[in-house]
Amino acid sequence: MCNVAYGAYAIAKNFQIWDLNIGVLYVSAVSSFAVIGILMAGWSSNNKYSLLGAMRSGAQIVSYELSAGLSILTIVILTGSLKVSDIIQSQETGWWLFKGHIPALIAFVIYVIAITAETNRAPFDMAEAESELTAGFHTEYSGMRFAFFFLSEYINIFIACGIGATLFLGGWMPFHIGHWEAFNHIMDFIPSSVWFLGKVFFLIFVIMWFRWTFPRLRIDQLLNLEWKYLLPISLFNLLLMTVVAIMGWYF
Numbered sequence: 520m521c522n523v524a525y526g527a528y529a530i531a532k533n534f535q536i537w538d539l540n541i542g543v544l545y546v547s548a549v550s551s552f553a554v555i556g557i558l559m560a561g562w563s564s565n566n567k568y569s570l571l572g573a574m575r576s577g578a579q580i581v582s583y584e585l586s587a588g589l590s591i592l593t594i595v596i597l598t599g600s601l602k603v604s605d606i607i608q609s610q611e612t613g614w615w616l617f618k619g620h621i622p623a624l625i626a627f628v629i630y631v632i633a634i635t636a637e638t639n640r641a642p643f644d645m646a647e648a649e650s651e652l653t654a655g656f657h658t659e660y661s662g663m664r665f666a667f668f669f670l671s672e673y674i675n676i677f678i679a680c681g682i683g684a685t686l687f688l689g690g691w692m693p694f695h696i697g698h699w700e701a702f703n704h705i706m707d708f709i710p711s712s713v714w715f716l717g718k719v720f721f722l723i724f725v726i727m728w729f730r731w732t733f734p735r736l737r738i739d740q741l742l743n744l745e746w747k748y749l750l751p752i753s754l755f756n757l758l759l760m761t762v763v764a765i766m767g768w769y770f
Contacts, residue, residue: 542603561656572655589753590630684718
């Protein structure tokens, strides 16, 4: 199901299969279907560990989907469009991570944390806590079925990082600084596909970096982080970005 999301991606300049007017919403909606497969896999295993792992994963993904969605909306408010090509084009003179001031930076940090939890990566891999739930929702699966679960997780990581690269880091757009014509011209020599894939792999590297840096959270700490901290901050940040966009306080 997640493979359908690639159609709305602008992987390079003039290389996009389907430029929807609701492209960002479409990719977010399609990638959210992954939780249904996890719940079905855990329930159909007829194993209590698999079912517990699936329920944990479902609660975790649905919870952190809120913060990720609000971070996406923060940039959508700034650009005034859900169309992927419009969002990328609006970053011609600089990426929103730098042009959007503090609200864009806060939204980026929250988005990275949220997609790490949403894709069940450490330190948020409670669904696969080996010491508690054996291997989580895919305990009873082996061979190609297990391989497909593993593959789908990494596809989901690539999709989530692709959205982040498009919204905050300009997608395929080279790194430009305002009206620095000479510098911008040099950056244009690097192929647009290299820019996009480089940004996506940078975000994947950050997510993998978390794995070797932070210890695994307990389930109560994981949900407290979302509902008590990230969600209120995201709501306030969305309001702050609305004021910034209306007043035109961005570069």
